[in-house]
Amino acid sequence: MRLSRTARAVLGCVTAAGLALVHVPLLLVLLNSVNADRSFGWPPSGLTGRWWRAALHSDGARQALLTSLWAGLAATAIALVLGTLAAYAVHRHRFFGRRTVSFLLVLPIALPGIVSGIALNAAFRTVLDPIGVGFGLFTVVVGHATFCVVIVFNNVGARLRRIAPSLAEASADLGARPWQTFRHVTFPAMRSALFAGGLLAFALSFDEIVVTTFTAGPGTRTLPVWIYENLARPHQAPVVNVVAALLIVASVVPVYIAQRLSSDTAGGRL
Amino acid sequence: MAQTETSSRTRTTTTAAAVRLEAVTKDFGAVRAVDAVDLTVHEGEFFSLLGPSGSGKTTLLRLVAGFERPTGGRIELAGHDVTAMPPNRRDVHTVFQDYALFPHMSVEQNVAYALTVRGVRKAERLARARDALTTVRLDGFASRRPAELSGGQRQRVALARALVDRPAVLLLDEPLGALDLALRQEMQAELKELQRTTGITFLLVTHDQEEALTMSDRLAVVRDGRIEQTGPPVEVYEHPATAFVAGFVGTTNLLRGEAAVRVVGRPGTYSIRPERILLADPAGPADPAGPAAAPAGSPAGGRRTVTGRVTDVVHAGAHTRFTVTLPHGDRLTVHRQNLTGLPESARPGGEIRLSWDERDAFPVPS
Numbered sequence: 001m002r003l004s005r006t007a008r009a010v011l012g013c014v015t016a017a018g019l020a021l022v023h024v025p026l027l028l029v030l031l032n033s034v035n036a037d038r039s040f041g042w043p044p045s046g047l048t049g050r051w052w053r054a055a056l057h058s059d060g061a062r063q064a065l066l067t068s069l070w071a072g073l074a075a076t077a078i079a080l081v082l083g084t085l086a087a088y089a090v091h092r093h094r095f096f097g098r099r100t101v102s103f104l105l106v107l108p109i110a111l112p113g114i115v116s117g118i119a120l121n122a123a124f125r126t127v128l129d130p131i132g133v134g135f136g137l138f139t140v141v142v143g144h145a146t147f148c149v150v151i152v153f154n155n156v157g158a159r160l161r162r163i164a165p166s167l168a169e170a171s172a173d174l175g176a177r178p179w180q181t182f183r184h185v186t187f188p189a190m191r192s193a194l195f196a197g198g199l200l201a202f203a204l205s206f207d208e209i210v211v212t213t214f215t216a217g218p219g220t221r222t223l224p225v226w227i228y229e230n231l232a233r234p235h236q237a238p239v240v241n242v243v244a245a246l247l248i249v250a251s252v253v254p255v256y257i258a259q260r261l262s263s264d265t266a267g268g269r270l
Numbered sequence: 271m272a273q274t275e276t277s278s279r280t281r282t283t284t285t286a287a288a289v290r291l292e293a294v295t296k297d298f299g300a301v302r303a304v305d306a307v308d309l310t311v312h313e314g315e316f317f318s319l320l321g322p323s324g325s326g327k328t329t330l331l332r333l334v335a336g337f338e339r340p341t342g343g344r345i346e347l348a349g350h351d352v353t354a355m356p357p358n359r360r361d362v363h364t365v366f367q368d369y370a371l372f373p374h375m376s377v378e379q380n381v382a383y384a385l386t387v388r389g390v391r392k393a394e395r396l397a398r399a400r401d402a403l404t405t406v407r408l409d410g411f412a413s414r415r416p417a418e419l420s421g422g423q424r425q426r427v428a429l430a431r432a433l434v435d436r437p438a439v440l441l442l443d444e445p446l447g448a449l450d451l452a453l454r455q456e457m458q459a460e461l462k463e464l465q466r467t468t469g470i471t472f473l474l475v476t477h478d479q480e481e482a483l484t485m486s487d488r489l490a491v492v493r494d495g496r497i498e499q500t501g502p503p504v505e506v507y508e509h510p511a512t513a514f515v516a517g518f519v520g521t522t523n524l525l526r527g528e529a530a531v532r533v534v535g536r537p538g539t540y541s542i543r544p545e546r547i548l549l550a551d552p553a554g555p556a557d558p559a560g561p562a563a564a565p566a567g568s569p570a571g572g573r574r575t576v577t578g579r580v581t582d583v584v585h586a587g588a589h590t591r592f593t594v595t596l597p598h599g600d601r602l603t604v605h606r607q608n609l610t611g612l613p614e615s616a617r618p619g620g621e622i623r624l625s626w627d628e629r630d631a632f633p634v635p636s
Contacts, residue, residue, distance in 0.1 A: 169337050170370035172357040174384040174431065184387070188374045 026248055033245040038238060055242035064226035065243075071137060071212075071222055072205040075144035079201045080194060082145075083152025090153075091160040109150040116146065117214030124215065135217030143215035144208055148201035155197030156190060163189050196261040199254045207247070223247070286349030288313040288439050288471040289334055294343035296329055296495075303329040305495035306343070311439075311473055313348075316465045318474045318482040321492030322518065327475045330492070331441050334473065335364050348438055363432035364441040367448075369424045371416035377403070377427050378412035384435045402430040405464070422453045429461075433468065440465075442474040446481065458485055479519050483507060491515045513634045516541040521603065523547075525631075529600045533576060534631045544605040546630040549592065550623045551613045552577055575625040578602070580618055592616060594624060 003011070036046035055061055089095075090102045108116060120143050124135060133139075167189065171181040209224040216225065227243055230236040289311040296304040303326045311317040319327040332338045333345060336357035345353045352360055363384070371380050378399050379386070385395035403409055406426040416424055425445060432440055445461070446454045462485050465472045476482050482489045483503040490500040491514070499511040510516035513524055526539040534540045581601070582593035585608075592604040602624060606612070615622045 164368055164370060166366045166368055166370035167372060169335075169357070170364070170366060170372075171383070171387075173335055173337075173362070173364045174387065175358050175435075176383075176387040177358055180387045184383070185372055 029241055029248065030245045033238070033241040035238075035241075038234075040237075040241075051238040051242045055239045055246075058239055060221070060226055060230070061223075061239065061243055064221045064223045067137065067140075067221060068206055068223040071140045071144055072202045074137075074141040075148045075205045076198050076202045078141070078145040079148035079152045080198050083149045083197065083201075084156050084190075084194065086149070087153050087156035087160055091157050092165070105153055106150055108146045113208070113210030114214075116143070117211045120146070120211065121214040135215065136220050137216075139215040139217070140212055140220060140222065143211045144205040147208075147211075148205055151201040151204060152194070152197040155193045155200070159190055159193035192261040196258040199258040203251055203254055203258075207251070286313075287311060287346070288315065288348060289317075289473060290346040290349075291330070291333075292344040292346070294330075294333060294340045294345060296326075296333060296338060297341045303495050304333065304340070307495070307497055309490060309497065309500070311471060312488075313471055314469050316462065316472045316474070316485055316487045318476055318486040318489040319492050320476055320479060320482040320489050320519070323477055325492045326495035327477075327492045328443055329495075331364070331443055331473065331475045334439070335362055335441055336360050361438040362441060363435075363437040363439075364443065365425075365428045365432050365445045367444045369416075369428040371424055371427055371431070373416055375416075376412065377408070377414050377416065377419070380416065380427055381430045381434050383431060388435070398434055399430075402434040403427075405433065406430045406460075421448055422457065425449065425457065429464070433464075433470070436468065436470065439471045439473060442472060444476055445474070446476075446478075454481075461485060483519070491518060493518075509632065510541060510634055513539055513541070516634050521605075523602050524634075525600070529598075532598050533596065533600055533602070535574060538633050539635070540631045541634050542602070542626060542631045544591070544603040545589075545607075547602060547604045547624050547626045549604060549606055549613050549616050550625065551615050552621055552623045572628045573625050574628050574631065575623060576602075577621065577623050580616060580620045580622055583616070583618055592622075594622060 031044065032040045033051055034047045034049065035044040036048040036050075037044060086101075086105055090098055090105075120139075124133075124139050124142075128134070128139065163186075167185055168181050171185045172178075176184065207224055208222075209228060212222050212225055216222065221229070223243065227240050230240050287310045289309070291307050291309040293306045293308060294304055295302065295306050305326075307330065309330070319330055321327045329338060333340055334347075336352070336355060336359075340353060343353075344351060347360060347362060372383070375383070378396065381402050382390075382395040382399035385398060390398075400409070400412060403412060406429050408423060408426050408430065411419065411423065411427075416427065419427065425448075428445070442461075446457050449457060458481060461472070461474075474482070474485065486503055488500065488502050489506060491498045491506065493514050499506055499515045506515060506519055510519060510522075513526075516522045517524055521544055523542045523544060524539065525533050525542070527537075530540050531537050534542075576596055578594040578596040580592055581595045582591075584591040587608075589605045589607050592606065594602050594604060596602065604624065606616075613622065614620070
């Protein structure tokens with residue numbers, strides 16, 4: 001399609017404005033984390049490393065970061081196993097109710113988090129409480145896993161659709177036993193999809209706040225929950241900025257990698 | 271001489287068929303893809319399953335490979351019942367239509383795969399993979415990825431991969447379908463040559479009658495999950511057992527009912543190959559470019575003569591295709607080699623005389 005000079009200029013401006021709208025606030029967070037002015041006055045009165053030092057020594061933030069990491073890793077691990085198995089079942093086998101299962105699997109990500117949160121909260125209260133399992137990290141992991149499974153399921157499913165079924169047949173045909181086929185052919189072809197799915201699942205779990213609020217016990221604070229609670233406290237606000245800045249850096253990298261991997265059509269580079 | 275005869279007889283009695291299907295049936299839900307098929311492929315034979323798409327020929331191949339379990343019947347390889355055996359335990363390799371090369375492996379790793387999964391030492395399997403690549407004239411490509419190869423080269427890699435450990439039977443599923451005409455003809459010759467030199471039994475599935483006719487020692491025409499006819503190409507072409515075979519293997523003029531009485535002079539269903547019909551000017555001599563075996567007035571058999579009007583002329587390279595409409599509207603297709611001496615009236619609208627040896631109008635069960 002050929003565009004006129006004016007059209008191109010206008011589209012360029014709109015695009016730039018749109019991108020700026022999204023990314024300037026992020027830059028602001030980064031800047032404010034080194035802003036010497038406690039109330040984030042503009043322009044910054046000076047640069048300081050005080051907040052970064054304060055954040056490093058904040059027990060609350062460190063504890064919350066650990067909780068988030070554990071929750072994310074555990075939920076991702078569960079999602080990788082269940083999501084992969086589910087994708088295999090749905091994409092490589094024909095059985096009664098296949099479409100229904102596929103729909104039910106994807107549903108949690110479409111549901112508003114608040115609904116999932118309330119539902120899980122009620123379920124845990126009626127089922128887990130009586131057997132002595134209280135709200136805590138475990139319930140957060142289960143809550144996160146419900147939507148992390150979907151991410152892996154979708155990623156692996158998309159890859160399975162692209163891998164010709166004849167590859168596994170060719171492997172068996174050439175004498176490979178089922179586990180050899182998995183090891184030499186299926187897994188290598190899936191590897192990057194698993195990695196991308198796992199990264200996205202982890203990222204999703206890491207910044208989840210709604211479901212977390214409803215499934216975490218009083219003592220369990222993930223990083224987003226901690227940030228939310230401390231944002232309102234004036235003397236903690238600069239530390240929150242530092243944590244947010246850290247998170248920006250920490251999420252850009254995996255998302256970039258995940259995108260590179262899922263657009264890799266050959267699927268075998270990793 | 272007598273000795274040769276004895277040994278060949280011994281061979282036929284002791285050697286089991288390479289592939290034997292006994293009343294094999296395969297249902298997919300309510301659809302019967304293969305219907306009580308009996309089939310024997312001899313050892314060292316180049317055998318083709320020829321049929322239109324959806325005829326069940328690929329399902330037959332997949333049953334032999336073990337990717338599908340038959341609903342009923344029995345499958346034997348070299349005399350052993352393999353009906354319930356998984357594909358990895360059958361001494362059979364497949365060249366897939368889409369080649370199914372492993373994209374994350376090099377050409378060499380692809381070719382060596384059958385050896386890798388059997389635990390052959392690395393040095394030996396690399397040496398054998400290189401040998402196999404030499405056989406298909408792909409030396410120097412060992413470290414490439416499949417994505418870096420052309421269609422014809424991928425085809426060769428697939429062949430090398432399937433031949434590397436010399437299976438008893440090689441199954442080929444429309445292997446030349448994705449190649450252009452020139453390459454396809456080149457590969458036809460190469461496949462035939464490869465089969466001759468390796469002595470491996472080839473079982474090929476194709477919808478291309480020319481491919482089946484040129485390469486096979488024997489072929490089976492498949493239709494609606496059943497085998498219509500089995501035999502050497504010449505026999506199937508010259509003596510089709512059914513009207514379907516006559517129409518599918520080569521082109522033919524099929525005449526039935528009233529038309530048969532009008533054109534052939536007898537009731538029934540008849541097939542006349544277009545190249546067996548001679549063109550001549552209504553009053554002139556017979557076409558000098560016609561088959562030498564059947565000159566006009568030859569004492570060999572009676573000649574049937576009809577006249578009609580040329581309604582279409584298509585130049586098809588080596589021959590020209592004439593469509594001639596007879597007085598009652600019956601149409602005959604005539605193929606004439608592009609030699610000199612074309613009858614004057616062999617042009618659109620021309621009145622023309624057609625003749626053929628009566629034995630060339632052979633009856634086919636309809």
